[in-house]
Amino acid sequence: xxxxxxxxxxxxxxxxxxxSGALIPRIVRHPLAKYLIVGGLSFVxxxxxxxxxxxxxxxxxxxxASIGFWAGVLVNFxxxxxxxxxxxxxxxxxxxxxxxxxxxxxxxxxxxxxxTTSWGVPIVVAKTAIVAASTCWNYVLYRxxxxx
Numbered sequence: 448x449x450x451x452x453x454x455x456x457x458x459x460x461x462x463x464x465x466x467s468g469a470l471i472p473r474i475v476r477h478p479l480a481k482y483l484i485v486g487g488l489s490f491v492x493x494x495x496x497x498x499x500x501x502x503x504x505x506x507x508x509x510x511x512a513s514i515g516f517w518a519g520v521l522v523n524f525x526x527x528x529x530x531x532x533x534x535x536x537x538x539x540x541x542x543x544x545x546x547x548x549x550x551x552x553x554x555x556x557x558x559x560x561x562x563t564t565s566w567g568v569p570i571v572v573a574k575t576a577i578v579a580a581s582t583c584w585n586y587v588l589y590r591x592x593x594x595x
Contacts, residue, residue, distance in 0.1 A: 481530040482586050485523060486578075493519030494574050501570060508570065512560050515574075520549060531594040544593045552581050 475481070493515040500511030524545055528538075556577050563573035 478531060478590065479586065482527070482589065483582075485526040485530060486582055486585075488526065489519040489523035490575075490578050492522050493578070494571055497574055498571055508560060508564055509557060512557060512574075516553060516556055527589060527594065531589050541593055548585065548588055548593060552585070555581070 475484070495515070496518050497511045497515035500506045500514055501508055504511075524542075528541065556574075559577050560570065560573055563576075564570055
């Protein structure tokens with residue numbers, strides 16, 4: 448492989464390739480790709496439980512949102528600790544930082560869901576919009592602070 452290509456991969460945060468042209472596996476190893484895959488799995492758990500609790504079981508939005516949110520949190524933290532953790536900081540440090548971020552995300556989720564569903568926005572649409580917004584700031588904070 449050329450030195451120029453290796454430099455481009457390093458600048459993009461990708462590990463060096465074997466030269467076999469396996470672009471997809473290299474992309475999947477990128478921190479952003481890992482973050483998005485973990486986030487996608489967490490979202491499926493969160494939104495799925497929200498939908499089941501509110502639409503199938505008929506529970507209150509706050510209860511379904513809480514159950515989905517915290518189940519998604521467990522999936523998200525566990526998997527991100529594995530894939531985003533560069534310096535292997537202590538579990539206590541990471542958990543504390545993650546907790547601060549979670550408190551903000553949780554309050555924002557409940558507030559926005561309450562507001563948007565009162566306007567008639569379908570609950571999964573509202574949840575998707577919340578997740579899209581929080582995905583952006585969470586990625587930055589995970590890389591720079593929680594799992595730094």
